[in-house]
Amino acid sequence: MASNTATLGNLPSGLGICTTFPDLLYFPELLFGVLVWILVACTYVVPHNPQGWVMFVSVFCFVLTFIWMCVFACGGHRNKSSWAAADFVYHFIATVFYLSASVALAKVTLDVKTNATFQVYQLDISAVVFSYVTTLLYFIHTILSAYRWKSF
Template structure:
């Protein structure tokens, strides 16, 4: 129990990024975000506007999460409270972005249910499931990052 408390009080670096809470969530966030990106890119983009927002969110969050994880892994931070706060703020923004993208994607998918292209409909359903999963991961990461930030 003491080692778990210790991991929440300090910012990890190196390989500890892959085995500390909440930073262990970086990898599933990347996987599910990448799946959303791939599935939306494979579907017919009608209407363009909500699907464009979903693509922006998935690509933006994938790239920034990857860079953020690399910064932590390389030790670019110096265990300061400002890095913990920035981690909380980023994951909060990503959770809100993904929630808005998930709702838009779900709406587009519901509108497609009576369409003729069943394969695009199935891909969109998968993208909606993965998008809400990514939203949940970012939300949990936000809560755990806030707890870590407040423990400094």
């Protein structure tokens, strides 16, 4: 009888993405990423450029993570070695993007602390916290994807 679960050395498909640890991180990545997206969209900050980068990163990573999760759920990966490498590369890029966005968001939040209302400042602080949590989730997924890739 075939099992739907996968070990660290195998790429999951179907409901296996809901039972393996590195792939189980897709759901919190999506959840915290959309929270960053919503919180940044709720605030109005004068330097638009860093906020625009944060919005781009959160939307870009949300969409690509959702597509990536759907590819694995539908079993669209055939050559396991190249998909394991692509999984590592994608999560590494997402980690770097989110880290740069988190640093920019924290800098802007500190800069506008005196000019913002307390409610806007709280939203910005929440966005910074969720952004760093999302960065950590993508980083953990990157490390585990690297282990999985090297096990092939």
